[in-house]
Amino acid sequence: MIKGYFITIEGGEGAGKTSLITRLANTLQKKGMNVVTTREPGGIPIAEKIRTVILDTEHTMMDARTEALLYAASRRQHLVEKVIPALEEGKIVICDRFVDSSLAYQGYARGLGMDAVWGINEFAIGDMMPMLTIFMDVSPEVGLARISQAADREINRLDLERHSFHERVREGYKLLLSKFPERIELVDAEAEREDVFQAVLAIVERRLKQ
Template sequence: MSGIFISFEGPDGAGKTTALNKLMPLLQKRTDKEIVLSREPGGSPISEKIRKIILDIDDEEMDPRTEALLYAASRRQHLIDVILPTLQADKIMLSDRFVDSSIAYQGGGREIGTKSVAEINDFAIDGHLPDLTIYFDVSPEVGLARIRQDHEGAMDRLEKEAISFHNRVYDSYSELVKNNPQRIKTINAEQAPDQVVSDALAVIISRFPNIFNKGE
């Protein structure tokens, strides 16, 4: 398998999806390889159906372990349908969230335990971790303020959780960053959006200089 797999992580309101949409064309200009952009939960037909269940604001009674299993199921299907075929075709895979999200949100946020959620997802991903993960670091207070401003009140089931939930998510991400220094690189997402994109671009080019070696 010769493609490159890069995931993008961050708490709610980190701005990673917006940054990713700006980053992708900048990366494409620097490489001859095709770039595929996808997201989790979702990214393929079956996974998108699971996404609707997970994030539905009417599913407030969902058990935390059920939620964790649904995320893992969606991830497995996304891996089979999109990620692995992309890598096998020697393309570049960019995923808006991957396994670290479950460890942070369900393991930490839902207090199931990061080890237990990691084990569920070990089964789902079968050893296929990203080559690089860009973590968009933003405090829960700043992230949630952005969401309230941008969404005008239309928040999904996880975004509507109490600040204590989001603090646990943030702390779990911090542990992941600390424990995976080679794979996970941190970007200050409280900077101006253009600077966030610039910093992420620099990290990716630095990690894969032979891939992103074309001029602007």
């Protein structure tokens, strides 16, 4: 039986997901909550192996649907081996990206279709949807600039070429927000770190009380 609470953090590149999760988990733990943070494939050997197949540079012939199916398969294994057991133990699970990433990136931005990608993911996930999803909304300009600063390099031609792709990812997330307004909450991730963090903490604490 699920006694815990399943939270996913979504958003484009450089939105601040990973840094936020670390701080959020620390804060909740200090308040006495039992928190697990994870990201796919989450150190699950089967999921890791599937990911190796997806990322293998020799697999240039991989079909987009094959790729989507493999991501869903990897997600399933991570869910079954790591997320569900933690939720059954009553823990708060915070996952860095989940199904909405597949829907926004592959379904919408890459053009496979959100319904098609949802279909295979529904099979993979069953009723284990996140109870709360934080969409950290950032423009590609700001997000990519943050990443290039972090990597100590200027935005290169490739980043710029992919700009329209990142715009589409953002549109995809906004579409998801309008489809699932009860589950997904938008946070302005262009704000100061502290403000972003306080906004997310307020949402999480409000939801946990309900």
